[in-house]
Amino acid sequence: LxxxxxxxxxxxxxxxxxxxxxxxxxxxxxxxxxxxxxxxxxxxxxxxxxxxxxxxxxxxxxxxxxxxxxxxxxxxxxxxxxxxxxxxxxxxxxxxxxxxxxxxxxxxxxxxxxxxxxxxxxxxxxxxxxxxxxxxxxxxxxxxxxxxxxxxxxxxxxxxxxxxxxxxxxxxxxxxxxxxxxxxxxxxxxxxxxxxxxxxxxxxxxxxxxxxxxxxxxxxxxxxxxxxxxxxxxxxxxxxxxxxxxxxxxxxxxxxxxxxDNPASLAGMRLQEGDIAISLGTSDTLFLWIQEPTPALEGHILCNPVDSQTYMALLCFKNGSLMRERIRDECSSGSWDEFSKALSSTDAGNSGNLGFYFDVMEITPEAVGIHRFNRDNQKVVPRFPKEVEIRALIEGQFMAKRIHAEKLGYKV
Missing domain, CATH: 3.30.420.40 (ATPase, nucleotide binding domain)
Structure with missing residues (x-):
């Protein structure tokens, strides 16, 4: 308390x-x-x-x-x-x-x-x-x-x-x-x-x-x-x-x-329409102020605590910091500085390489396991080169957040 x-x-x-x-x-x-x-x-x-x-x-x-x-x-x-x-x-x-x-x-x-x-x-x-x-x-x-x-x-x-x-x-x-x-x-x-x-x-x-x-x-x-x-x-x-x-x-x-607690976070961070906030914790939580929501099977729509005529959307992703820490340990010797350098050394879009990283059963969406794809949409095993792996993780996590937010009515 x-x-x-x-x-x-x-x-x-x-x-x-x-x-x-x-x-x-x-x-x-x-x-x-x-x-x-x-x-x-x-x-x-x-x-x-x-x-x-x-x-x-x-x-x-x-x-x-x-x-x-x-x-x-x-x-x-x-x-x-x-x-x-x-x-x-x-x-x-x-x-x-x-x-x-x-x-x-x-x-x-x-x-x-x-x-x-x-x-x-x-x-x-x-x-x-x-x-x-x-x-x-x-x-x-x-x-x-x-x-x-x-x-x-x-x-x-x-x-x-x-x-x-x-x-x-x-x-x-x-x-x-x-x-x-x-x-x-x-x-x-x-x-x-x-x-x-x-x-x-x-x-x-x-x-x-x-x-x-x-x-x-x-x-x-x-x-x-x-x-x-x-x-x-x-x-x-x-x-x-x-x-x-x-x-x-x-x-x-x-x-x-x-x-x-979640509505209070939206109010306390003083989010306004079009704003999006991401809490990077053990689970990642994304919340946003939204005018015209479209409730879906994943995520939550709540009444907005600040303005009763609008809404807030809430999405929870179970594979958050623990997943990032595991890839950091495997690909950059446990160092966030090395992790950031490796991320900066690759271009946005990762040359079409993409990954979905779910160590535990994810809730948004319901899926588990590590899934890697190249630019031709072919499955990649066993893994990407280290710097490609790091960008695939980060881009994959954030693209998922954007896609699921858009499903709930968020407009970029």
């Missing part, structure tokens, strides 16, 4: 973090999560998140941070994860005693104590059922911006309903991680925002309303448990009196809708 405070000039005046494994060892998480025995189910304990918030605010208080100067607050949460509030919890949230840390007041408030998160891939059967109910994967993508994905919230809710109908019945509200965090500050249930809500397989991205066929396919009575979605930049209301009394926040401090 990270906190950052900025002034009106956008200068950072305070930052800190709580590390789940190290600072909250009593929850016994690894990387902030529990990986279950089936290796598919991945969850995080909800109370760990609440306790981390208590901890970070106490750290700020003891450092002398002046909470009364905070005018507004917003945040970002990992997409897709969900929190299940037990019936009657709204009253406990509203009336939490400022004498107690919040995690103590809320400890009995969750019908599901371990929240499913974005790493979970245990809902394959629910995904198939949802696509079938909506008339196929492409039709579901056309309505919600994405085909059915195992980590997406609608499929997680469907699993909880089918496996534990009693637990679902006891649930009065379902929050995303982002709207859950906003609820803690608001003292009432915060609505889900359009942008993070687009990662659920439940929101009609064109009408910005829940899709009844999707809701019905996942669980009964779901609409009232989700509440009405709102634009991502909505001011939700003033901060809960709990924080004014316990930490000295001004009662006028505004809570702005929280959103998902």
């Amino acid at each position: 990270k906190v950052i405070a900025i002034d009106e000039q956008l200068r950072v005046i305070y930052e800190d973090n709580v590390h789940f494994d190290k600072d909250l060892p009593e929850f016994k998480t690894q990387g902030g999560v529990y990986i279950h025995n089936d290796r598919l189910t991945v969850t995080s304990p909800v109370l760990m998140w609440v306790k981390a918030l208590d901890m970070i605010l106490e750290k700020m208080k003891s450092s002398g941070f002046n909470f009364s100067q905070v005018r507004a607050m917003s945040g970002a949460g990992q997409q897709h994860g969900s929190v299940y509030w037990k019936k009657g919890s709204i009253q406990i949230l509203k009336n939490a005693s400022p004498e107690l840390p919040l995690h103590q007041s809320l400890k009995g408030c969750f019908s599901v104590s371990d929240s499913p998160i974005w790493m979970d891939s245990s809902t394959a059967s629910q995904c198939r059922a949802l696509e079938k109910a909506l008339g196929g994967a492409q039709h579901l993508a056309s309505v919600t911006g994405s085909r059915a994905y195992e980590r997406f919230t609608g499929n997680q809710i469907a699993k909880i309903y089918s496996q534990n109908p009693e637990v679902y019945k006891q649930t009065e509200r379902i929050s995303l991680v982002s709207s859950f965090a906003a609820s803690l500050f608001l003292g009432v249930y915060a609505p889900i925002d359009y942008s993070d809500g687009s990662g659920m397989n439940l929101l009609q991205i064109w009408e910005k309303a829940w899709s009844k066929p999707c809701l019905d396919a996942c669980a009964p009575g779901l609409e009232e448990r989700l509440g009405c979605p709102v634009p991502s930049h909505s001011v939700l209301g003033p901060i809960s009196p709990y924080y004014s009394q316990r930490y000295g926040f001004s009662p006028d401090c505004k809570i702005v809708a929280f959103t998902g």
